[in-house]
Amino acid sequence: MLLLVGSILLVPQISSAQSSGPVLSDARIGEREGETRFVLEFDRAVPYKVFTLAGPDRVVIDLPSVDWKGPGLDEVRGRGLIGGYRHGLFKPGITRVVIDLSAPATVMRHFALDAANNSGPRVVIDLGPVSKTTPSTVAMESAGWGAYAQELARSSPAIATPGPPPGSNKRVVVLDPGHGGVDPGAISTSGVYEKKVVLSYAKALKKALEATGRYDVVLTRDRDIFIPLRDRYQVAHEVNAGLFISLHADSHNSSSLRGLSVYTLSDKASDKEAEALATKENRSDLLAGTDLTGYEADVTSILISLAQQSVKQSSAYFAEILVDEMQTSARLLRNPHRFAGFAVLKSPNIPSVLIELGYLSNKSDEASLMSASHQAKMADGMVRSIDLYFDRKEKLERS
Numbered sequence: 001m002l003l004l005v006g007s008i009l010l011v012p013q014i015s016s017a018q019s020s021g022p023v024l025s026d027a028r029i030g031e032r033e034g035e036t037r038f039v040l041e042f043d044r045a046v047p048y049k050v051f052t053l054a055g056p057d058r059v060v061i062d063l064p065s066v067d068w069k070g071p072g073l074d075e076v077r078g079r080g081l082i083g084g085y086r087h088g089l090f091k092p093g094i095t096r097v098v099i100d101l102s103a104p105a106t107v108m109r110h111f112a113l114d115a116a117n118n119s120g121p122r123v124v125i126d127l128g129p130v131s132k133t134t135p136s137t138v139a140m141e142s143a144g145w146g147a148y149a150q151e152l153a154r155s156s157p158a159i160a161t162p163g164p165p166p167g168s169n170k171r172v173v174v175l176d177p178g179h180g181g182v183d184p185g186a187i188s189t190s191g192v193y194e195k196k197v198v199l200s201y202a203k204a205l206k207k208a209l210e211a212t213g214r215y216d217v218v219l220t221r222d223r224d225i226f227i228p229l230r231d232r233y234q235v236a237h238e239v240n241a242g243l244f245i246s247l248h249a250d251s252h253n254s255s256s257l258r259g260l261s262v263y264t265l266s267d268k269a270s271d272k273e274a275e276a277l278a279t280k281e282n283r284s285d286l287l288a289g290t291d292l293t294g295y296e297a298d299v300t301s302i303l304i305s306l307a308q309q310s311v312k313q314s315s316a317y318f319a320e321i322l323v324d325e326m327q328t329s330a331r332l333l334r335n336p337h338r339f340a341g342f343a344v345l346k347s348p349n350i351p352s353v354l355i356e357l358g359y360l361s362n363k364s365d366e367a368s369l370m371s372a373s374h375q376a377k378m379a380d381g382m383v384r385s386i387d388l389y390f391d392r393k394e395k396l397e398r399s
């Protein structure tokens with residue numbers, strides 16, 4: 001008898017009228033004789049693709065984009081070979097589930113089940129233990145996946161980054177809400193997701209900057225979707241931005257730690273905390289189930305050429321202005337300007353900073369981050385900082 005945990009009683013789902021795509025109604029984990037079964041249940045049959053990744057050991061399941069009504073990210077409990085899992089929009093048309101394995105495992109079986117009794121159509125993945133020497137499995141897919149992937153590529157739903165309007169001579173700022181989709185970022189104990197908080201702040205700041213009439217603002221993402229780190233600063237290049245700002249909200253083991261901090265790129269970290277933070281933030285691509293073979297070295301090694309020195313100075317200059325200006329708008333962390341090897345700040349020619357707006361692990365910071373008035377105050381402070389930065393820089397260039 002297969003033991004299923006975390007299962008909900010399936011009440012015939014009254015599907016939400018506004019969404020026409022497939023609905024995932026449940027995700028559950030069962031254990032039997034050393035094997036771990038992962039079951040995804042839907043309101044209709046869906047095609048899927050499954051593959052494994054090593055270093056760290058993961059199993060990735062790609063699905064058409066689904067309306068997820070299964071357990072939330074904060075409700076997921078690992079069991080058997082499954083340490084935990086995340087899900088989210090990986091790219092337009094693809095919902096990805098990334099399973100973190102608690103031990104090396106292989107896909108023993110995978111199959112689709114039709115609706116039966118009280119259950120909807122299901123996708124079933126059976127995982128079994130494997131010795132470290134066994135080569136990783138190649139991608140396996142259901143009958144309909146090839147056709148779905150082809151149709152997706154043909155209809156090409158990828159959205160081009162909206163650049164500044166042609167002929168505009170306003171200052172261009174790129175705002176980068178961290179994480180997204182399958183990578184939630186930090187999650188507070190009450191279930192607040194970093195990916196949602198930072199998107200909301202980025203939208204508010206975009207609005208405030210554009211209201212001045214001096215800026216064209218481009219967001220690296222305007223919804224809950226995964227964006228690889230490299231693509232984020234690539235956006236800044238495409239639109240020839242004057243400034244790139246990545247927005248985050250950290251969490252920390254010490255729940256008393258609070259306040260805003262700003263980070264710039266350096267091959268040597270200013271302190272242990274900044275170094276640990278960069279390592280954590282750089283894990284985004286890995287969390288999303290991206291194959292980093294031949295990529296990691298590029299991301300982790302940071303060589304700053306002479307040509308990059310002036311960009312590095314401009315980034316630090318902006319960070320210092322921000323720290324000064326934000327003092328009246330927000331509580332700051334001790335030594336609020338720090339530096340470390342953040343992959344998302346690696347643009348060689350665009351001044352870039354990463355702002356940690358506060359700590360989701362701190363109750364007061366969490367409450368502030370969720371408050372509209374605090375958001376407005378922060379946006380005001382950031383607009384002042386960005387104004388000062390461009391004003392001083394443009395004055396310098398004219399003189």
Ligand SMILES: [Zn+2]
Nearest residue numbers: 178185248249
């Ligand atoms: Zn983050």
